[in-house]
Amino acid sequence: MELIIQNLSKTYPNGVKALNDISLHIKQGMFGLLGPNGAGKSTLMRTIATLQDADSGSVFLDELDVLHDKQGLREILGYLPQDFGLYPRITAEVMLDHIAQMKGVINKSERKDLVNSLLNKVNLYKDRKKALGTFSGGMRQRFGIAQALAGNPSLIIVDEPTAGLDPSERNRFYNLLSELGENTIVILSTHIVEDVSTLCSQMAIICLGEVLMQGKPSDGIKELEGQIYQKSIAKENLSQYKGQFDVISTQLKEGKLSLRIKSETEPGSGFVPAVTNLEDVYFSYISQKVDPITL
Numbered sequence: 300m301e302l303i304i305q306n307l308s309k310t311y312p313n314g315v316k317a318l319n320d321i322s323l324h325i326k327q328g329m330f331g332l333l334g335p336n337g338a339g340k341s342t343l344m345r346t347i348a349t350l351q352d353a354d355s356g357s358v359f360l361d362e363l364d365v366l367h368d369k370q371g372l373r374e375i376l377g378y379l380p381q382d383f384g385l386y387p388r389i390t391a392e393v394m395l396d397h398i399a400q401m402k403g404v405i406n407k408s409e410r411k412d413l414v415n416s417l418l419n420k421v422n423l424y425k426d427r428k429k430a431l432g433t434f435s436g437g438m439r440q441r442f443g444i445a446q447a448l449a450g451n452p453s454l455i456i457v458d459e460p461t462a463g464l465d466p467s468e469r470n471r472f473y474n475l476l477s478e479l480g481e482n483t484i485v486i487l488s489t490h491i492v493e494d495v496s497t498l499c500s501q502m503a504i505i506c507l508g509e510v511l512m513q514g515k516p517s518d519g520i521k522e523l524e525g526q527i528y529q530k531s532i533a534k535e536n537l538s539q540y541k542g543q544f545d546v547i548s549t550q551l552k553e554g555k556l557s558l559r560i561k562s563e564t565e566p567g568s569g570f571v572p573a574v575t576n577l578e579d580v581y582f583s584y585i586s587q588k589v590d591p592i593t594l
């Protein structure tokens with residue numbers, strides 16, 4: 300199975316070009332779509348999920364013409380949107396039962412089995428009688444995955460699922476997502492580099508509606524290997540360094556600024572070689588488009 304997105308463009312009525320000729324090939328497994336706020340990730344996710352129309356371009360899931368056969372796509376789609384609304388007074392069990400019914404599971408006992416197995420899968424069985432409004436952020440996201448999985452989808456889209464989760468809930472969520480990837484296409488849209496480095500075998504970086512890179516995370520890292528250098532400087536010297544070097548990221552550590560730069564040759568000036576990571580890949584691409592350094 301393969302999802303092929305070709306030359307997708309979308310301009311909103313206010314003139315913002317959210318998707319600018321996007322083309323992506325997405326194979327089975329976990330695909331990370333990485334980009335800063337406003338990159339166009341949600342617009343792309345909503346377009347693939349057939350919730351909004353593109354101005355031009357095509358999306359095919361094998362033979363299925365996604366943009367024209369919306370019903371066909373919806374039958375095989377599991378979607379966890381960024382703003383996932385819940386009915387606060389309804390219990391997890393009742394809500395999932397409704398969703399399963401909407402997805403066409405008519406037989407009552409079959410539905411009960413499905414709901415129970417979904418609740419177990421996301422570790423919410425013991426909370427099944429609780430009202431959704433009482434769920435923590437992590438529980439909500441796990442419930443979101445349960446509803447996305449009802450109906451055995453072959454394409455799963457999760458839009459910024461780990462934002463706001465504490466480290467242990469994030470880990471739990473990672474474990475859950477990593478079990479999904481093998482027989483389905485899972486698209487994980489996120490601005491958190493760690494989400495992609497932990498989970499994804501394929502990825503793309505988008506910024507201002509354009510694809511800047513696509514491939515394996517390890518290939519992105521290989522490309523930059525030996526070109527990342529690091530140095531601690533005083534905060535007030537940043538602009539001087541920015542004028543002299545290709546600064547791709549900064550991090551405050553104990554009041555000093557740790558700079559990472561990209562350089563094909565030994566930069567001197569006290570910089571030391573650093574081990575390249577996926578964050579370097581991300582920042583080196585997006586710094587071509589926007590200034591990623593915010594202090």
Ligand SMILES: Nc1ncnc2c1ncn2[C@@H]1O[C@H](COP(=O)(O)OP(=O)(O)OP(=O)(O)O)[C@@H](O)[C@H]1O
Nearest residue numbers: 311313315317334335336337338339340341342343
């Ligand atoms: N309905 C809309 N009308 C006008 N502009 C919009 C609309 N939705 C999104 N945009 C703009 O389109 C661009 C892409 O937004 P989008 O939400 O797709 O990005 P994103 O990568 O998901 O960002 P975030 O991580 O902040 O959610 C942004 O500049 C945004 O302000």
